[in-house]
Amino acid sequence: xxxxxxxxxxxxxxxxxxxxxxxxxxxxxxxxxxxxxxxxxxxxxxxxxxxxxxxxxxxxxxxxxxxxxxxxxxxxxxxxxxxxxxxxxxxxxxxxxxxxxxxxxxxxxxxxxxxxxxxxxxxxxxxxxxxxxxxxxxxxxxxxxxxxxxxxxxxxxxxxxxxxxxxxxxxxxxxxxxxxxxxxxxxxxxxxxxxxxxxxxxxxxxxxxxxxxxxxxxxxxxxxxxxxxxxxxxxxxxxxxxxxxxxxxxxxxxxxxxxxxxxxxxxxxxxxxxxxxxxxxxxxxxxxxxxxxxxxxxxxxxxxxxxxxxxxxxxxxxxxxxxxxxxxxxxxxxxxxxxxxxxxxxxxxxxxxxxxxxxxxxxxxxxxxxxxxxxxxxxxxxxxxxxxxxxxxxxxxxxxxxxxxxxxxxxxxxxxxxxxxxxxxxxxxxxxxxxxxxxxxxxxxxxxxxxxxxxxxxxxxxxxxxxxxxxxxxxx
Ligand SMILES: Cc1cc2nc3c(=O)[nH]c(=O)nc-3n(C[C@H](O)[C@H](O)[C@H](O)COP(=O)(O)OP(=O)(O)OC[C@H]3O[C@@H](n4cnc5c(N)ncnc54)[C@H](O)[C@@H]3O)c2cc1C
Numbered sequence: 010x011x012x013x014x015x016x017x018x019x020x021x022x023x024x025x026x027x028x029x030x031x032x033x034x035x036x037x038x039x040x041x042x043x044x045x046x047x048x049x050x051x052x053x054x055x056x057x058x059x060x061x062x063x064x065x066x067x068x069x070x071x072x073x074x075x076x077x078x079x080x081x082x083x084x085x086x087x088x089x090x091x092x093x094x095x096x097x098x099x100x101x102x103x104x105x106x107x108x109x110x111x112x113x114x115x116x117x118x119x120x121x122x123x124x125x126x127x128x129x130x131x132x133x134x135x136x137x138x139x140x141x142x143x144x145x146x147x148x149x150x151x152x153x154x155x156x157x158x159x160x161x162x163x164x165x166x167x168x169x170x171x172x173x174x175x176x177x178x179x180x181x182x183x184x185x186x187x188x189x190x191x192x193x194x195x196x197x198x199x200x201x202x203x204x205x206x207x208x209x210x211x212x213x214x215x216x217x218x219x220x221x222x223x224x225x226x227x228x229x230x231x232x233x234x235x236x237x238x239x240x241x242x243x244x245x246x247x248x249x250x251x252x253x254x255x256x257x258x259x260x261x262x263x264x265x266x267x268x269x270x271x272x273x274x275x276x277x278x279x280x281x282x283x284x285x286x287x288x289x290x291x292x293x294x295x296x297x298x299x300x301x302x303x304x305x306x307x308x309x310x311x312x313x314x315x316x317x318x319x320x321x322x323x324x325x326x327x328x329x330x331x332x333x334x335x336x337x338x339x340x341x342x343x344x345x346x347x348x349x350x351x352x353x354x355x356x357x358x359x360x361x362x363x364x365x366x367x368x369x370x371x372x373x374x375x376x377x378x379x380x381x382x383x384x385x386x387x388x389x390x391x392x393x394x395x396x397x398x399x400x401x402x403x404x405x406x407x408x409x410x411x412x413x414x415x416x417x418x419x420x421x422x423x424x425x426x427x428x429x430x431x432x433x434x435x436x437x438x439x440x441x442x443x444x445x446x447x448x449x450x451x452x453x454x455x456x457x458x459x460x461x462x463x464x465x466x467x468x469x470x471x472x473x474x475x476x477x478x479x480x481x482x483x484x485x
Contacts (some may be wrong), residue, residue, distance in 0.1 A: 011084060011098040012036045015129045015247035016062045018069070018168035018208040022127035023097040031173040033091055034066055034073050038187060039080040044105050045295070048370030050339040053197050054205050056189035058246050059242060063184070071172035075182040081113040088122055091179050096122060098481055099129035099461025102285045102445070103377050104292025131282055132160050132251050135289035135393070136353035145290040148391040152286065153279040163252045168207075199337035203242070203373065210243035214254060217260040225270045229277075232331075232342035233416040238274070239340070241374035244281065251278055284382035287392055295365060295381035302479035303390035306473065308360040317458050318353050319367055324457030326437045328352045328408035337420070339373035344410050350387040351401040355430040356464040358471060389472075397472045400465050407433035423454035435461065 010027040012034060018024060024032075036059060040046065047055065063073040076083045086095060096117055101107070110126070117124040128134050138156050139145065145154035149299035191197055202352040204212065218236035221228070228236025243249050255275065262271040288294050298304055317323050331345035341349065346368075353364045369375045385391025411417060414432035418425050424437040431438025435457035 010034045011096060012062065012073070013098060013100060013247075014098040014245065015069045016058045017210070017248050017250070018062075018065055019207065020165040020167075020250050020253050021099065021129055022166070023099045023125070023129065025169070026125055026127065027095070027097040028169050028172055031175045031177050032071065032092060033087070033179065034071055034172075035084075036062070036073055036075055036088060037080040037083050038075070038077040042076060043080045043109055044080075045103075045369075048372070048375055049191060049196075050200075050371050050373045051375050052189040053191060053200060053339065054203070054242055054246060054373045055205075056184065057141075058248060059184055061248075062210065065207060066172065067170075069169065070174055072174075072178065073181070074179055075184060075187070077187065077328060081109055084113060085120075087115065087179060088117065088120070091175065094123060097125050097127070100126045100134070101130070102135055102289045104288075107292075115443045129250050130247060131285055132156065132163075132255060132278070133282060135286040138286060145286060146283070147287075147436045149280065149283050149393050152283050153276060156279060156282055160255070160302070163256050163485035165250075165252050165256055183285065195258075196336075197339075200339055200373070202338065203244070205246070205248070208249045210240065210249035213238060213240055213243060214249060214257055218257055218266065221262060222258070222266050222270050222274055225243065226273045229273070230344045230345075230410050232334075232345050233419075237343070241376075241379075243339075245374050245376045245379075251281070253279060281379060284378040287382050288378035291392075294385065295310050295377055296362065298388075299385050299392050299394075300390050302475065305386070305478055306390075309358040311357060314351075314357045314376065314458055315359055315363060317455070318349075318357065318359075318364075322455045322458075323352065323463070324436050324455045325352060325356075325403040326414075326421055326424060326433055326454075327403050327411060328418045329455075330411075330417045333420040335368075335371050339371065341353060341372070342416075343418075344399040344406075346383070347387060348401050348403055348406050350384060352403055354388050355400045355463060355468040356403075356459050358464075358468060360383065361390065398469060400468060402461060402465075404433050404435065404461065 010024050010032050015021055015023065025341045059073065059075070066073050076087070087093065088096060098110070101110070104328055114124045114126070122294030133156050137159065138152060140151065146155070181334060203209070217240070221236060221238065228234045240249065240254065244251065255278070258271050258275055262268050291299060318332065321329035321336065323329055328349050329344060331341045331349040334345070335341040348446070350361070350364055353359050356360050361384045368380055368384070372380070374458065384393060388392045407417065414427070417437070418430055421437065424432055424439065427438045437454045439454050
């Protein structure tokens with residue numbers, strides 16, 4: 010059983026298949042160029058998740074074998090070493106991984122080794138949903154309508170009680186030697202609220218369905234409230250699967266949770282599915298504009314501005330609070346992700362790919378499909394994207410979604426004493442605050458690096474130039 014992004018025992022079809030006989034659970038850290046290498050925050054998570062999986066396997070009489078290197082080569086070596094008669098895994102939907110898996114499967118089959126793959130990650134696999142004309146969907150609403158209809162009744166399988174061990178175990182790396190946890194410096198001191206692993210995932214789901222889902226529609230846009238499930242890293246690493254989430258949410262609705270609230274939550278899982286569908290049909294989604302007319306857009310090179318954005322020092326409080334939350338915890342609230350991404354792309358005119366790469370490195374839920382599709386959505390270059398001329402105003406967004414300024418005070422300590430009526434203004438209102446006694450002792454919150462009004466005009470001009478140049482082109 011080759012574990013990849015399915016680090017769980019329950020509702021894991023590949024494991025269920027492999028567990029019919031003696032099974033050797035394996036995880037391989039693939040460090041080859043062929044697959045995109047995980048960022049630092051992801052590796053932090055992976056470290057803890059593998060420890061949890063190993064413990065869960067040991068509790069069932071099994072263990073987790075760890076190897077690092079070129080995954081396909083290692084799988085074949087392990088087959089030879091152990092005499093395994095079959096290899097099972099759950100499918101992934103990123104082009105580079107699909108190519109690798111396909112050729113591995115062909116090679117194993119040619120060697121007479123049975124090779125089986127399964128779906129553990131999605132409610133519907135990308136090719137199962139097609140428009141009336143048989144083409145992939147490019148717009149979410151009709152996609153989700155068709156996808157929902159196909160879901161029907163879902164069954165999930167429990168974790169196996171015992172796993173039969175092989176006659177002898179192959180050698181394994183020691184996880185400590187992989188050095189996935191950061192040292193010198195250890196920047197993860199603020200990651201303590203997370204519990205990576207299957208048990209942590211189930212707990213997050215239970216807590217959300219017991220409490221948060223009742224106000225999901227209202228609170229999901231409020232970064233100052235614990236209004237969302239925080240399941241994204243668990244889903245990315247497959248510590249829980251969407252079928253389990255779906256079933257539990259339906260059960261919560263049957264117990265009396267509002268169907269409207271549950272539906273809104275499930276529609277977010279729909280976005281996750283839609284993005285996998287997009288990535289499957291557009292394997293270069295993380296590196297190329299979905300709409301090729303965007304290739305002509307002229308981005309600015311501005312290292313100082315990019316650095317200020319990454320450090321949460323733009324002088325726009327809601328943007329800075331988000332970027333600092335991200336750095337401290339490996340997570341940023343969805344509403345603030347949209348505001349921060351819009352600021353980078355539209356106020357600073359910096360290429361969305363640079364933002365995507367920064368998120369890739371710093372998010373614990375960094376996911377090829379979700380990250381790329383969302384960045385392209387904000388940029389306007391994506392499928393079903395937000396129109397470029399809709400430019401988030403970071404001041405009014407802050408006032409609307411963090412009305413008391415609590416989220417800002419939490420992440421931007423320089424603004425702790427800033428009154429609510431000015432806290433969202435560029436510079437956080439501190440210049441008004443200091444005007445009275447001119448006391449500038451203590452950390453100084455940065456002045457805004459751009460004027461939003463002027464930046465907005467500049468962005469609209471750049472967009473008009475692109476439109477004028479590209480009139481009439483058809484999307485890829
Ligand atoms: C610029 C940008 C980059 C993003 N990068 C990622 C990423 O790398 N990985 C990632 O998982 N999400 C990404 N998102 C989507 C979203 O912000 C997170 O999924 C969400 O904040 C996770 O919090 P939650 O689990 O509490 O969400 P909930 O509101 O509880 O939603 C439940 C689940 O639905 C899915 N979901 C929710 N919103 C979205 C969305 N906009 N797109 C796709 N799926 C969604 C997630 O799997 C989430 O766990 C990004 C959004 C933006 C704007």
